[in-house]
Amino acid sequence: MSTRVYVSRDASATSLGADEVATALIAAAGAGTIELVRTGTRGLLWLEPLVEVETASGRVGYGPVAPADVPGLLAAGLLTGGAHALNVGRVEDLPWFKSQERLTFARVGIVDPLSLADYRREGGYAGLERALAMKPVDIVQAVTESGLRGRGGAAFPTGIKWKTVLEAQASQKYVTCNADEGDSGTFADRMLMEGDPFTLIEGMTIAGLAVNATQGYIYCRVEYPEAIATLNAAIKAAYAGGYLGRDVKGSGRRFELSVRVGAGAYICGEETSMLESLEGKRGEVRVRPPLPALKGLFGMPTIVNNVISLATVPVILAKGPGHYQNFGMGRSRGTLPFQLAGNIKRGGLIERAFGVTLKEILYDYGGGSRSGRPIRAVQIGGPLGAYVPASQFDTPLDYEAFAGIGAMVGHGGIVAFDDTVDMAKMARYAFEFCAIESCGKCTPCRIGSSRGVGLIDNLLAGKEPVHQLKMIEDLCETMIQGSLCGLGGMAPFPVKSALKHFGEDFVPRTGH
Amino acid sequence: MANDDAGHQAVIDAALGRLKGEPGPLLLVLHAVQDAIGYIPPAAVPQIAAGLNLSxxxxxxxxxxxxxxxxxxxxxxxxxxxxxxxxxxxxxxxLAEHARKSLGIDFHGVTSDGALSLEAVYCLGNCACGPSIRLGGKLHGRVTNERFDALTRRPERVK
Known part of the structure; x- marks a missing residue:
């Protein structure tokens, strides 16, 4: 009898050699001895490539494994969970994993992402079954009661958006999934799409039933080819299984779904730019109103939701909105998959209820910086998020608490920097990134971002520094107040927070 | 890979024929053309425009x-x-500085032997395992200067 062995196929795991480890395992153990299952990643990226072996007492992990470790591991009894320096015990028992509250990511890292049978066995499509027996208005009500807010970062109540689309009268409505996860420090969307794509497909199908939309699109960034391939294969399997198409599971209800691929434009993560791009145009921001919920894709009522928002809908339907609503604090209900990245010892994905503090994430999970030096600054919520100093690490991760300190939780990306970081350089980069990625439609963003780079250069070159600082403050206000969308409107936040908390870095220097 | 004008035209015609019925098809067509040819030849622009009834x-x-x-x-x-x-x-x-020096080109450049293009990218979604590069479609994490050289100098696999 062969032993079941799990190795991740997630892009992060393969970037560290998981494919080579899998090949070495097959070669050394012999194909008949092991049954190799390629899963998503558990999110313990510091342990990848992680090899898990099914034993009588559960799935025992070994990591991080290099191909050269494989013969020694087999000799030490890998296939029966034998002792070895790389043996981390049962993965579920690792405090890093055990303390998490995995609702959206319940199956990621555990199942074969393309096996419908695995998905069903682990509770998949229970939400859709419920939804098929419900009236659209009741599905919307359940999502509203769950307290789910937009996980792309804007945190707008999902149920309210859906209600607007449901009540709109139109011959065609759409469900679109924003999978243009361009924020540095974020990879939750990618990890979910690669590790449990059926959850997203199920969530979108439920959204379609909820608002009477028959067509869905997943807009995925081109930088994620592994996710695109997995999604396309999963959609094909869902069609074959009767979960998509003209007659979803014999209900008489129709839902069609396909993937559209972006082309390297950060701005297409902004919902109206994404819709323009889906229509085959330049990804330029639209003026709102009208809201996409009323006039969205091809001018029709459209749901635009992030991957994590949609992928959370199945568990809300399956376990009831009350179950989901029980997690969290204040107005931030449920869980958020935090992504711990940058200069950190134990990085990865940590799904926890809102309310966990930044300090717990950075030190209890992260173990401090990878370099071993003190963590000086943390950027949360992507390139448009504020830099947070160590004095604020006790802040609970909650939308309102972070807004209260002039920062944001956003999509939950947390990027740590040690004390070698030059915050003036990071502020300059915030403007530079905005200049590179600006769609060019509005002047504060298009011109202001380039002006910002010049002002910081002048400041650091010692040209009238007091005047430059005044100009930077003024420019930030203009961009915040005058930009059409969040790119120009929020790019000043990292700049302002760097000036406020790390002002000592903004001094004229020689040799700049 | 098609590398002559007639070959390009055939590729573009095929992409148009297959995709022009899709809603909002321009990006789909451009992806198909770049996948097949490696870039969007300037001569393709009027052909695509005519095929999709765009300017x-x-x-x-x-x-x-x-x-x-x-x-x-x-x-x-x-x-x-x-x-x-x-x-x-x-x-x-x-690492970016090393890449420039090691390849002897700047970002958006191509090495003189035509083997490698160097591009900047703003996030590959491998943020807990950086610095990251994608080379010939494959993602690599925790890339050191030495590893960058080893990977980029490894002989190319012929497709």
Whole structure:
């Protein structure tokens, strides 16, 4: 009898050699001895490539494994969970994993992402079954009661958006999934799409039933080819299984779904730019109103939701909105998959209820910086998020608490920097990134971002520094107040927070 | 890979024939053309415009808006170096500098032997395992200068 062995196929795991480890395992153990299952990643990226072996007492992990470790591991009894320096015990028992509250990511890292049978066995499509027996208005009500807010970062109540689309009268409505996860420090969307794509497909199908939309699109960034391939294969399997198409599971209800691929434009993560791009145009921001919920894709009522928002809908339907609503604090209900990245010892994905503090994430999970030096600054919520100093690490991760300190939780990306970081350089980069990625439609963003780079250069070159600082403050206000969308409107936040908390870095220097 | 004008035209015609019935098909067509040819030849712009009943300006505008679409032939392989914050926190700028020196070209350049294109990318979604690069389609994490050289100098696999 062969032993079941799990190795991740997630892009992060393969970037560290998981494919080579899998090949070495097959070669050394012999194909008949092991049954190799390629899963998503558990999110313990510091342990990848992680090899898990099914034993009588559960799935025992070994990591991080290099191909050269494989013969020694087999000799030490890998296939029966034998002792070895790389043996981390049962993965579920690792405090890093055990303390998490995995609702959206319940199956990621555990199942074969393309096996419908695995998905069903682990509770998949229970939400859709419920939804098929419900009236659209009741599905919307359940999502509203769950307290789910937009996980792309804007945190707008999902149920309210859906209600607007449901009540709109139109011959065609759409469900679109924003999978243009361009924020540095974020990879939750990618990890979910690669590790449990059926959850997203199920969530979108439920959204379609909820608002009477028959067509869905997943807009995925081109930088994620592994996710695109997995999604396309999963959609094909869902069609074959009767979960998509003209007659979803014999209900008489129709839902069609396909993937559209972006082309390297950060701005297409902004919902109206994404819709323009889906229509085959330049990804330029639209003026709102009208809201996409009323006039969205091809001018029709459209749901635009992030991957994590949609992928959370199945568990809300399956376990009831009350179950989901029980997690969290204040107005931030449920869980958020935090992504711990940058200069950190134990990085990865940590799904926890809102309310966990930044300090717990950075030190209890992260173990401090990878370099071993003190963590000086943390950027949360992507390139448009504020830099947070160590004095604020006790802040609970909650939308309102972070807004209260002039920062944001956003999509939950947390990027740590040690004390070698030059915050003036990071502020300059915030403007530079905005200049590179600006769609060019509005002047504060298009011109202001380039002006910002010049002002910081002048400041650091010692040209009238007091005047430059005044100009930077003024420019930030203009961009915040005058930009059409969040790119120009929020790019000043990292700049302002760097000036406020790390002002000592903004001094004229020689040799700049 | 099609590399003559007639070959390009056939590729573009096939993409148009297959995709022009899709709603909002321009990006789909451009992806299909770049996948097959490696870039969007300037001569393709009027052909695509005519096929989709768009103006040449509209097609040109879309090609030039998106960083991913190229108007010039790339190297046989492309190496993308992530320059976003999470990779910067673990030395991406030093790696970017090394990449330039090691390959002897700047970003958006092609090595003189046509083997490699060097591009900057802003996030590959590998933010806990940086610095990251994507080389010939494959993602690599925790890339040191030495590893960068070993990977980029490894002989190319012939497709």
């Amino acid at each position: 040449r300006a509209e097609v040109h505008g879309v090609v030039t808006f998106y960083h991913y679409f190229k108007s010039h032939p790339p190297g046989r392989r492309t190496v993308e170096v992530c320059r976003a914050e999470a990779c910067q926190a673990v030395g991406a700028e030093a």
